[in-house]
Amino acid sequence: MANEPGNRIRVGVDVGGTFTDFVLVDENRDIIFTGKRLTTSDDPSAAIIDGLERLVEESNTTVPDLDAVVHGTTLITNTIIQRSGAKVGLITTKGFRDSLEMGREIRYDLYDLFFEKPDPLAPRFRRLEIPERVNASGEVLLPLDEAALRIAAHQLADEGVEAIAVCFMHAYANDAHERRAKEILQAELTDIPITTSTEVAPEIREYERANTACANAYVLPLMRHYLGELSDKLAGLGLKQPLYLMLSGGGIASVATGREAPIHLIESGPAAGAMAGAFYGRLTETEHLISFDMGGTTAKMCLIEEYEPEHAHEFEAGRVRRFKKGSGLPLKVPVIDLIEIGAGGGSLARVDNMGLMKVGPDSAGSDPGPVCYGLGGTQPAVTDADLLLGYLSPEYFLGGEMNLDLSSVEAVVDEKLAKTTGLSVTDVAAGIHSIVNENMAAATRMYIAEKGRDPRRYALVACGGAGPVHAYGMAKLLKISRVICPLGAGVLSALGFLVAAPGTDAVRSYVSRLDTLDWDRLNDLFADMEKEALAQIEEAGADSAMVTMRRRADMRYSGQGFEIDVPIPDGTLDAASGEVIRQAFLDRYEELFGRQITDLMIEALTWRVYASGPTPNVELNFAGQQIDDNPADKGERAVFFPETGFAPCKIYNRYALRPGDRFRGPAVIEERESTAIAGPDTTISIDEHLNLIIDIDPPTEEGND
Amino acid sequence: MANFDPVTLEILWSRLISIADESAAALLRTSFSTIVRESNDFATVLMDANGDSLSENTAGIPSFVGMLPDALKNFVKRIPIEQWNPGDCIITNDPWIGSGHLPDITMAAPIFHKGKLVGFSGSIAHLPDIGGAGWSSDGSELFEEGIRLMPMKFLKEGEPNQDVFNFITANVRVPSQVIGDIYAQVTAQQVCAERLQEFLDDAHLDDLTGLSAALLERADIAMRKAIEEVPDGTYRSVLNADGYDEDETHIECAVTVDGSTLHIDYDGTSKQIARGLNSVMKYTYAYSTYPVKCALDPDTPRNEGSYRSVTVSAPEGCILNPTFPAPVNARQLTGHLLAAAIYECLAQAVPEKVIAECGGAPTMRSVYSGVDRDGNRFSQIFFASGGMGASPIADGHSCTAFPTNSGSGSIEAFESLAPLVVWKKEFRTDSGGAGQYMGGLGQNVEIEVTAEDTIRLSMMSDRQKYAAKGLLEGREGAKVEIIKSDGTRPHQKARSTLDPGERLMLSFGGGGGYGRPEDRNPDAIRSDLRNGYITPDFAKRHYGVDER
Secondary structure, eight states, X not given: OOSSTTOOEEEEEEEOSSEEEEEEEETTTTEEEEEEXXXXXXXXXXXXXXXXXXXXXXXXOOGGGOSEEEEEESHHHHHHHHTOSOOEEEEEETXXXXXXXXXXXXXXXXXXXXXXXXXXXXXXXXXXXXXXXXXXXXXXXXXXXXXXXXXXXXXXXXXXXXXXXXXXXXXXXXXXXXXXXXXXXXXXXXXXXXXXXXXXXXXXXXXXXXXXXXXXXXXXXXXXXXXXXXXXXXXXXXXXXXXEEEOTTSOEEEHHHHHHOGGGGTTHHHHHHHHHHHHHHHHTTOSEEEEEEEOSSOEEEEEEETTEEOEESXXXXXXXXXXOTTSSEEEOOXXXXXXXXXXXXXXXXXXXXXXXXXXXXXXXXXXXXXXGGTSSOOSOBHHHHHHXXXXXXXXXBGGGTBOOOHXXXXXXXXXXXXXXXXXXXXXXXXXXXXXXXXXXXXXXXXXXXXXXXXXXXXXXXXXXXXXXXXXXXXXXXXXXXXXXXXXXXGGHHHHHHXXXXXXXXEEEEEEEEGGGOOHHHHHHHHHHHHHHHHHHHHHTTOOGGGOEEEEEEEEEETTOSOOEEEEEOSSOOOHHHHHHHHHHHHHHHHHHHSOOOSSSOEEEEEEEEEEEOOOOOOOOOGGGTSOOOSOSEEEEEEXXXXXXXXXXXXXXXXXXXXXXXXXXXXXXXXXXXXXXXXXXXXXXXXXXXXXXXXXXXXXXXXXXX | OOOOOHHHHHHHHHHHHHHHHHHHHHHHHHOOOHHHHHHOXXXXXXXXXXXXXXXXXXXXXXXXXXXXXXXXXXXXXXXXXXXOOTTOEEEEOOTTTTTSSTTEEEEEEEEEETTEXXXXXXXXXXXXXXXXXXXXXXXXXXXXXXXXXXXXXXXXTTEEOHHHHHHHHHHSSSHHHXXXXXXXXXXXXXXXXXXXXXXXXXXXXXXXXXXHHHHHHHHHHHHHHHHHTSOSEEEEEEEEEEEETTXXXXXXXXXXXXXXEEEEEOTTOOBOOSSTTOOOHHHHHHHXXXXXXXXXXXXXXXXXXXXXXXXXXXXXXXXXXOOTTOOOTTTHHHHTTHHHHHHHHHTTTOXXXXXXXXTTSSOOEEEEEEEOTTSOEEEEEEOOOOOOOOOSSSOOOTTOOSSSOOOOOOHHHHHHHSSEEEXXXXXXXXXXXXXXXXXXXXXXXXXXXXXXXXXXXEEEOOOSSSOOOOBTTOOOOOOOEEEETTSOOOOTTSEEEEOTTOEEEEEOOOOOOBSXXXXXXXXXXXXXXHTTSSOHHHHHHHHOOOOO
């Protein structure tokens, strides 16, 4: 798909909660076009079709000329959050139907006596048990009771279920019963889609696997309908190529994958953002990067090492409390490993019962929004503080489409916060700005520390409306010396769809100590996974000769509860590979924890294959629409920095800056969807791709006091 | 006291909490102990130069509240502060100085900044083994429960104290894991020290003195305000527990609220017994202050100031304040009950702030050990919980522990590590106490031994005689039951054996209900019936609903 000659005009579409973003890259003409429509929640394909037609028109091309449309959507996440999915029935091994509801039996909030737990996706009366049992080695202890299964099938049908999930104990080790159960269910209930746990998550741990199967079943009817409709509509517009989708792990897949395992698309939007970050890493040759995406409600941070975002194997969906880990449904799906916290332009500031100022996680969102929007917001938000500090222009918000109301913000901040805390309005605003930066920096520090790394070696690539406003402050807290602000950061994640490679992950659990591992069995597993991955990736349009495979395993010292991710050699493995793997484990352990223990047993639980096709080689040239001939100098206004207080600061027009431009901070650089802030201790330059690079001076010995 | 404005204080406080959290993350990720990771049985604390706690890790369990500062003060009494050098690490597992039983290592290390002592890092974690009889409750004196380390340097200026090292490795079953876990604590201490030094640099502070005073004062005020909302008075309760064989135990609790202070007294509680159910005073204190904080002031971050207004007393020589050398290994079997005793008192004053008794308090633990079919030794703890008590606004959570917070691992993972097959792990129908809000359900678990040889079982449980009571006319939950497939009942607090092919049936207790059953919403009763949380018989008996 991506790199073949002639395959040159491609479109990325990101359906978000509020906006649907578009990017068109035409490599023949070397141009990029972007677009934005309001998301049409009732039928997301409406906004897609509308926006696509407009985009091809603006860029002077036609739908039949498009070589690819790559798509990602929040539809799945939202379906789970809003609990608007299918009526799911679950079939389990006798004795285990309640695993789905018991979960991990943990209180995610230690001090709240009244905490809520998420409801299971299938209520108990739609969870039925079948006599059958396989043990941990995959041996059958009790055969599948097919007669009982047939009865259960009709019981569920009588309950009116719209999708069925099947999860049997130890099916990751032997899925014969699950496969047979699916055959029988399909024969009995022709119209009801069936998801087995091993189809979507062939990994050890029954609760998470059952949850993943149920979540897949829960969104499947909706996604099949949606993808079918969208494909038809696109074909109706004359699209000759198939539609592609982005998986949560950052790979591009075919619609067929989306129809069978839609749950693997659950984080496609954030994955695209991370892939875009990786692209900017390659573009600017920055090997160690943190992508930082700050929008209205949340901030997302993702570590990108050597142009690859970090991967994780679990994702928590449908949290009862959005930013509280443990309050949702853990799913075993490959995802890009990123953190999300409740810090955005809409995050609200308040004074708590101890008289301390707090910011977030509650957000004003876009409706009513911050006070300055003048849409009815009454509680000061981060954007209000940014306005008071001079970072945002009252006249040039969203490129001038919205005027911000400075005087009402001053009044509200004074009334709600300054009077209670005894601080000046400016101190309150500076405080809000610092607190939200501190919150994001603390979360990032923790996220990086858990990987055994040091934030100082990274650069920050900032996107989202509020990202470039806060990146400088956050970088200083993390002692990061460089911030990169790409042009057009507002649609950055849609670009991620076009710079990602076709890719997929395959996984199998086989629990064994390294010294007693059955190498033949493992070789068979890898062969099986690689075959599966290759088939999927070819379906996504990649040439099999160009596919690279990387193997990893989740390993630990026997007895430990946490697994670490260890690289595994290619090719046929044998006892000699055992030593190589052992050493790889010890190295990785030392990297993460700073020590190794050589006399303990090591075991592996789960084996993984990451397959990817060639990365598209996109050239960036925004010349098509973004550059203007106005002067770069937009004059001066008073802007607040902690070192200087309010002082005159130059304002720049982002679209008039040219490669090679270079100037000292303090500076405010304005573009339509965002504003970049650089303090007095910075040098700002524009690279050949029109990225804004902010280099922060090394701190002086005495610090800043 | 230095003046910190509401913004600066918020920023600095958050950072001190994240220092404790980062330290905790380092401990959790490098630890071997099942108990550390499955039941969060650890804590990390940052203390100032006076040894007062400044911040504690957010996600730890309650049993270590207030223990480290006290232990540190004891350490300093024994090892003069002039002898604490950079890189030193001091440890103990003495139950009275440390945290209440021998498997817990209590560790503290000095933190220096610009050549000056500015604070201490502290941690407590449960080791995989400490020698002696292993994890069980049937020892008759402390000496059977393992080795005891009085406060001593584990590290001297960064180098291991070889004598201590050798002594520990010679006396425990899994020396590599034990040493590995002690080092996990060392790593946590180092992370804490590095982060604090970085913090002081960033905040341009030379030490923590002024900041510490400001933070402690805020937490103190928050707790006092919360206590002031409780009407003054003395509220009393009595709670009976199974005890050990004929030695039944009971807890007498009096909560006295006087303005902004709250005192909990256990006068009248059973004498200490010659089995490992005794809860040393520090453990009693921790499990007394924790439920108070949950009920009255859940949102304020914890530090030394949080506990200044709460005092706890128990007569010396009772099960809540036993004297050396009382056996204390399974002190959770007593300590976990304190929340219920305290809530029964508080319910008389602020019923809207508390929950009914929990079927999962104390926890029921079973430990399986022996040799598997390949000749390898195994030892596995089965983690699962009974039902939580109902609250004034909702049904109790099924299979959820309170006041401890131990999760339950995967059965597939459990079976892959031990020659055991779990045939059933399901809700226990009718086990939640009826009420306007129903107690959480317990669970039924059935475990078969598939080893070739007889294996050892160690049970630690209670509530076979006394169920979790309801509040405000809510009914009690179901009691605990433990039965083998041959119909016999293994001792609920002692070590016994299981033969190949034998099955053990564990029925975990249900939580107590809240409010009168006749006030329960009929829709909720219908849903309970439809989902099989209750039987029609139960509905008829408690709610007078006839669905047949």
